[in-house]
Amino acid sequence: MRQTFAIGIGGAAGQGVATPGDIFAKIFSRRGLHLNAYNAYQSIIRGGHTFLTIRAGPEKVTNMGDCIDLLIPLNQDSMNRHLALLSTGAACIYNADTIKPGATGDGVQLCPLPVSKLADITRNKVAQNTLAIGAGLNMMGISFQALENALTEQFKKKGEAVVTENVGIARAGYDHAASKFKPFAWPLPMTENRYAVLSGNIAMAMGGAAAGVKFYCAYPMSPSTGVLHWMAAHARKAGIMVRQVEDEIGVVNMAIGAAHAGVRAMCATSGGGFALMSEGLGMSAMMETPVVVIDCQRAGPSTGVPTKTEQGDLWQMLGAAFGDYPRVIASPLDIGDCFKIIPEMFNLVDRFQCPGMVLCDLLLSEGRLSVDPKDLGFTPVIDRGELITTANGTPSSPATSGDYRRYEITESGISPRAIPGVPGHVHTAATDEHDEDGVLISDEFTNTVKRRAMMEKRMRKVTGIEAAIPPPALWGPRNADVTLIGWGSTSGVIEEACEILSEQGISANQLQIRWLVPLHGEAIVEILKGARHTIIVENNYSGQFARYLRSESSYVPNGYIRKYDGEPFMPHHIVEAVKEQLTGKTTLSVPAHEIMV
Amino acid sequence: MATSLAAPKQLALADLKGKVDPDWCPGCGDFGVLAAVEKALVELQIPNHNVVTISGIGCSSNFPGFINTYGMHTLHGRALAVATGVKLANHDLTVLVTGGDGDGFGIGGNHFVHTMRRNVDLLYIVMDNQIYGLTTGQTSPTSRIGMKTKSMPFGNIEAPVNPISLALAAGATFVARGFSGEQKQLIELIKQGIEHKGFSFLDVFSPCVTYNHDNSYQWFRPRVKKLEDDTAYDPTNWLAAMEKSLLWGDEIPIGIFFERTDILTLHGAEPVLNKGPLVHGDTRIPPDVARSFIEELM
Numbered sequence: 001m002r003q004t005f006a007i008g009i010g011g012a013a014g015q016g017v018a019t020p021g022d023i024f025a026k027i028f029s030r031r032g033l034h035l036n037a038y039n040a041y042q043s044i045i046r047g048g049h050t051f052l053t054i055r056a057g058p059e060k061v062t063n064m065g066d067c068i069d070l071l072i073p074l075n076q077d078s079m080n081r082h083l084a085l086l087s088t089g090a091a092c093i094y095n096a097d098t099i100k101p102g103a104t105g106d107g108v109q110l111c112p113l114p115v116s117k118l119a120d121i122t123r124n125k126v127a128q129n130t131l132a133i134g135a136g137l138n139m140m141g142i143s144f145q146a147l148e149n150a151l152t153e154q155f156k157k158k159g160e161a162v163v164t165e166n167v168g169i170a171r172a173g174y175d176h177a178a179s180k181f182k183p184f185a186w187p188l189p190m191t192e193n194r195y196a197v198l199s200g201n202i203a204m205a206m207g208g209a210a211a212g213v214k215f216y217c218a219y220p221m222s223p224s225t226g227v228l229h230w231m232a233a234h235a236r237k238a239g240i241m242v243r244q245v246e247d248e249i250g251v252v253n254m255a256i257g258a259a260h261a262g263v264r265a266m267c268a269t270s271g272g273g274f275a276l277m278s279e280g281l282g283m284s285a286m287m288e289t290p291v292v293v294i295d296c297q298r299a300g301p302s303t304g305v306p307t308k309t310e311q312g313d314l315w316q317m318l319g320a321a322f323g324d325y326p327r328v329i330a331s332p333l334d335i336g337d338c339f340k341i342i343p344e345m346f347n348l349v350d351r352f353q354c355p356g357m358v359l360c361d362l363l364l365s366e367g368r369l370s371v372d373p374k375d376l377g378f379t380p381v382i383d384r385g386e387l388i389t390t391a392n393g394t395p396s397s398p399a400t401s402g403d404y405r406r407y408e409i410t411e412s413g414i415s416p417r418a419i420p421g422v423p424g425h426v427h428t429a430a431t432d433e434h435d436e437d438g439v440l441i442s443d444e445f446t447n448t449v450k451r452r453a454m455m456e457k458r459m460r461k462v463t464g465i466e467a468a469i470p471p472p473a474l475w476g477p478r479n480a481d482v483t484l485i486g487w488g489s490t491s492g493v494i495e496e497a498c499e500i501l502s503e504q505g506i507s508a509n510q511l512q513i514r515w516l517v518p519l520h521g522e523a524i525v526e527i528l529k530g531a532r533h534t535i536i537v538e539n540n541y542s543g544q545f546a547r548y549l550r551s552e553s554s555y556v557p558n559g560y561i562r563k564y565d566g567e568p569f570m571p572h573h574i575v576e577a578v579k580e581q582l583t584g585k586t587t588l589s590v591p592a593h594e595i596m597v
Numbered sequence: 598m599a600t601s602l603a604a605p606k607q608l609a610l611a612d613l614k615g616k617v618d619p620d621w622c623p624g625c626g627d628f629g630v631l632a633a634v635e636k637a638l639v640e641l642q643i644p645n646h647n648v649v650t651i652s653g654i655g656c657s658s659n660f661p662g663f664i665n666t667y668g669m670h671t672l673h674g675r676a677l678a679v680a681t682g683v684k685l686a687n688h689d690l691t692v693l694v695t696g697g698d699g700d701g702f703g704i705g706g707n708h709f710v711h712t713m714r715r716n717v718d719l720l721y722i723v724m725d726n727q728i729y730g731l732t733t734g735q736t737s738p739t740s741r742i743g744m745k746t747k748s749m750p751f752g753n754i755e756a757p758v759n760p761i762s763l764a765l766a767a768g769a770t771f772v773a774r775g776f777s778g779e780q781k782q783l784i785e786l787i788k789q790g791i792e793h794k795g796f797s798f799l800d801v802f803s804p805c806v807t808y809n810h811d812n813s814y815q816w817f818r819p820r821v822k823k824l825e826d827d828t829a830y831d832p833t834n835w836l837a838a839m840e841k842s843l844l845w846g847d848e849i850p851i852g853i854f855f856e857r858t859d860i861l862t863l864h865g866a867e868p869v870l871n872k873g874p875l876v877h878g879d880t881r882i883p884p885d886v887a888r889s890f891i892e893e894l895m
Contacts, residue, residue: 029895196894206890212880215686237886239878241685241869245678246711253675253708257651257682260669261690262876265682283672373895378887382880389876419876420667420683420690423646428661428668431654439616440662440670 002499004057005188006065007136010082011074014046016126019154020072020133021052025197026150027142028056029370032191036061036492037368040567040595043222043306049077051595058189061370062334062492066572069184070139072132073099081596083108089185093135093177095128111135111181118172127169134173141187144174196373200338200364201226201268203371204294207342208266209238210378213292215258215265217243217251219273222306223362224296227268248273252280252293260289260429262389262419264346268294271313272303274320281355282321285458287429288407288417290349290356290385292342297361299566308566309362311488311539314548317357318517326352326413326461328469329517331359331488335369336376337514343380348468351385352461353417359516361539363568364489388418388425405436409453413460462518469515471523476509482578483531485557487513487545490537490569497574506578513545521553528555535559535581537574559587567593608642610635615663626803626814627657627724629777631664634693634722637787638666648691651680653700656731657724657803660695674705677712680719681863687876688864691791692719699729702738702758713767713796718862720790723760724777724803727812734808744811761842761854764798765835771797772838772855776821777804778814779851789853795862802851817849824852832856 007024011017021037028035035056042048053064071092073079076099083092088107096112104110113135119127130151137147148167155162198206205227208216216235218228228244235242241258245251251267259265269277274295284291297313299305317329328348332338341358349356388394393404394416406427408415415436418425432440433451441447441454474483476498486494491512498508511527513519528534534557536546541564549555559581563569569591577589613635621627638648648666652658654673661668667690671679680694701709701723712721728746729735735748739760743752764772771793775783783801790797802821804813824830824841831837838855864870872878882890 194895196891198894202894209882209890210887214875214878214880215682217682234890236869237889238882239869239872239875241867241875243681243685246707249675250678250708250711253672253678254682254685257669257679257684258686258875259682260679261649261683261686263686264880265686279672280675283675287669287671373891376891378882378884378890419687420649421647421687421876423644426646426665426667428650428670430662430668430670431672432670437616438662438668440659 002057002059004055004061004065005069005140006053006055006067007070007072008051008053008068008082009072009074010049010051010078012047012077013041013044013050015074016129017050017052017074019126020129021054023133023147023150023154024054025368027137027146028054029195029197030146031142031188032193033058033188034061034195034370035197035368036063038064038363038568039366041307049081051078051082056188058191062495064568064570066570070136072136074129075099085595091139091181091184093132109182111177113173113176118176119169124165124169130166130169131173131176134170135177135181138174138177139181139183141183144171147174194373195370196376197368197370198335199226199366199368200332200335200360201296201366202230203335203338204268204342204358204360205230206376207339209234209240210339210380211343211346212264212382213240213266214263215241215255216267217245217254218267218269219245219248219251221270221273223298223365224268224270224294226365227294248276249280252277252291256280256284256287256289256291259291260287260420262387264350266292266294266342268296270296270298271300271316274313274316278320281327282323282325283431284355285321285325285327286431288353288415288458289429290353292345292349292356292358294358294360296365297359299564305566307362309539309568310564310566311361312541312544312564313359314516314544317359318548320357324455324459326354326458326465327517328352328354328356328465329359330515331513332364333488333491333512333514335364335367336371338364339371339376343382347381347383348465350387351383351414351468352465353385353414354461359488361489386414386416388416388422391423406438407434407436407454407457409436409457411460412464413457414464466518466520469518469520471520472511472513472527474509474511474527477507478509480507480509481532482506482508482582483511483528483534484508484537484574484578485511485513485534486537487516490539493569493571494537494574496571497578500571500575501578506582508578519548519552521549524549525553525555533558533582535561535578537561537569539563539568559589561589561591563591563593565593567595608639608644610639612645613638613665615665617662619663620659621656622807624806625656626726626777626805627660629780629783630722630724630801630803631660633780633783633787635664636784637791640784641788641791643691647689648693649683650693650695651676651683652694653696653705655697655700657695657697658700674700674703675708676700677705677708677721681712681715681717684717684719685864685875687874688718688870689874693791694719694721696723697730698723698725698727698739699737702760706738710763710767713764713769713798715863716768716770716795716860718795718864720787720797720799722787722799722801725760725800726803726805726809728805728809730805730808741811759842760800762839765839765842765855769798770795770857770860771853773797773799773853774851775799775801776817776851777801778818779821782823782852786853793856794858795860820847820849821851822848824850824854
């Protein structure tokens with residue numbers, strides 16, 4: 001079992017849940033600890049209930065875990081919702097002036113803070129938060145200096161007086177805990193490592209910058225807006241043109257325009273915006289102009305639950321835009337992968353001149369993870385494919401006597417692509433079906449021979465894409481009692497569930513799918529052939545991946561674990577469901593989410 | 598970009614001839630617009646590889662296939678969004694957007710308004726025939742009240758949009774109207790629209806001889822009055838332009854309604870483009886900048 005420590009901070013939106021979260025995250029990452037943070041919130045700016053979980057440990061922390069070691073409820077509501085979830089060894093720090101605790105389990109330490117005695121609450125409205133941070137860090141065995149540094153950085157923009165005041169309040173909380181509260185059983189360790197802490201949205205934005213994206217545009221939509229915010233804030237330093245557009249239809253068309261003119265172009269949205277982009281993806285495919293679209297999935301359909309996570313857009317992606325065309329769809333496995341997957345996707349879409357879709361979700365987009373800075377390299381391989389940027393053409397397509405054919409029929413299906421402005425390569429790219437030279441064929445009695453040849457040319461690219469994408473691999477012991485199959489963001493939680501199952505005497509391994517289209521169906525069937533009991537785990541109602549896998553390979557697993565309540569899986573959800581299914585009680589488990597947020 | 602292989606050649610009309618001949622109905626107003634665009638490009642001597650003609654969908658949107666410049670024949674209503682992306686990626690290109698009234702004011706209405714307020718430096722030519730032609734004759738956003746079409750057989754009851762007033766209200770910095778039957782003026786309007794630094798809107802009466810028998814050449818010819826013939830008219834006066842834009846009936850003004858040059862183009866206002874077009878820039882983020890991005894997260 002990995003050693004971890006989880007803090008839960010809950011309160012109403014606007015009560016200042018984020019700042020303590022940022023401070024804890026900073027202190028943990030600077031101690032060389034890994035961390036994973038997930039914020040459960042609602043679509044309101046003030047009020048409601050927000051619950052931030054930060055889980056830290058010396059080894060990789062892949063998900064929010066199953067238990068809270070330290071609960072900091074900022075209001076009565078949060079106390080009522082979460083206190084009963086604490087178990088032996090856990091503690092709850094709260095403002096004794098305003099919040100009453102309820103019944104606790106055995107071995108749970110209640111830590112009341114006499115807030116009005118420790119701080120001047122008329123001057124500082126969030127004094128209870130700062131006192132709690134101080135008290136909590138004392139109980140974790142962390143030096144006050146670390147907190148003082150973090151507070152200084154946090155408040156330095158507001159001036160010396162604000163820093164001094166907050167440091168003073170934190171000190172009072174720290175000292176109060178030293179004299180009144182019992183420290184946690186094990187102090188939080190320290191390592192020499194240093195990590196960057198970032199969200200999936202920041203990771204994808206930076207991945208775009210690293211990939212050489214020069215044009216980014218978007219329409220604000222939760223949970224994808226973080227990509228726009230990073231891009232906008234860093235546009236000038238990174239030399240990226242960033243635009244906010246009137247709607248997602250405009251977004252995808254503008255991005256394709258920029259891509260057509262020769263730069264790497266990207267955009268991000270959520271399911272609703274992606275629905276509007278659908279026709280544009282068909283244009284990218286037909287004009288053979290590469291573009292990368294990110295979909296940060298949220299719970300649907302329609303406006304759905306805007307601030308909650310789901311893996312519900314797979315079939316929308318599979319069917320986006322009408323007609324048959326080559327496309328690439330990939331789903332990042334964690335926040336570090338959000339960074340890596342973007343340059344990989346751009347190389348593929350540039351080589352194969354087709355749309356690429358990145359299927360992320362709220363869990364990764366808005367969650368935060370510690371990532372080794374070495375894994376955030378800004379010099380990935382950049383392969384623009386057969387792009388003609390000078391009148392001389394490319395080695396594979398030297399300029400000849402003006403007979404350049406943009407959609408030349410080739411064995412690979414890839415036709416060298418000249419960008420506007422290059423002499424000797426003038427052509428028109430059309431969304432209508434066209435001949436090799438770009439001339440429309442829909443107007444000439446619909447030429448069946450040419451239409452067939454162009455369809456086959458484009459679709460031949462699928463073979464090349466398949467060869468360029470590695471098949472998935474099985475993680476864990478070969479002859480396991482159970483094989484858990486997931487895709488995208490469930491990677492970390494399934495990994496931990498496998499570990500817990502193994503500790504409980506049930507050996508488990510994992511097959512996690514990153515590349516969804518093309519899917520290596522045969523390779524997957526080959527891997528699963530010897531599996532004793534297979535279960536597909538996914539964050540949606542209908543088993544979208546299970547249905548897709550079946551359609552591509554006829555593979556039917558032994559069971560399914562699904563969750564569609566808006567919250568991500570916790571490891572015990574999967575562990576308990578696996579045990580239930582191994583007894584033969586059911587083949588479909590839908591775990592209930594106990595933390596009511 | 599490419600070094601030219603030979604001494605620059607004079608652009609001739611023949612160089613602009615498309616791979617195929619237009620398949621518009623004989624007598625269609627769009628022929629006149631195509632001819633005027635070709636003549637304007639020759640007069641301005643803009644090399645055809647530096648011009649991108651971008652359209653949506655419809656009869657008039659087949660335009661890029663009939664002219665030998667770089668072309669994009671995009672989706673219905675989306676030409677302006679695509680064109681904005683092209684211009685921002687490579688602002689050295691001359692961008693022409695062509696389309697019809699249904700494409701631009703109907704399905705593309707949202708992009709029309711926003712591209713104007715952004716002052717994207719391009720010329721948008723709408724071949725306005727007040728009807729949907731390629732779908733065989735339905736009411737368009739500029740069809741007059743009472744007009745009978747296949748989709749409104751008992752007569753249109755919806756007020757038409759006034760493209761000129763709309764463009765003025767949305768902040769277009771060059772607003773003009775032409776008539777396919779007035780070639781000389783149309784060529785001048787296209788030239789000025791291309792040379793204008795900012796969004797140029799040119800609404801052209803381009804009669805549909807097949808489906809719109811109400812608004813024919815014969816109907817327009819006695820009604821159109823050239824604005825430049827009125828020496829008192831000041832096209833820098835926005836209010837006067839707005840007032841002129843409301844004229845319809847016996848007298849319909851054509852010419853330049855409005856032009857202002859004191860507003861930066863979108864690409865001119867964006868410091869990211871100070872070092873030149875994006876397409877010619879560095880792909881890699883400088884190492885010190887990349888380091889600073891990561892340090893922010895530590």
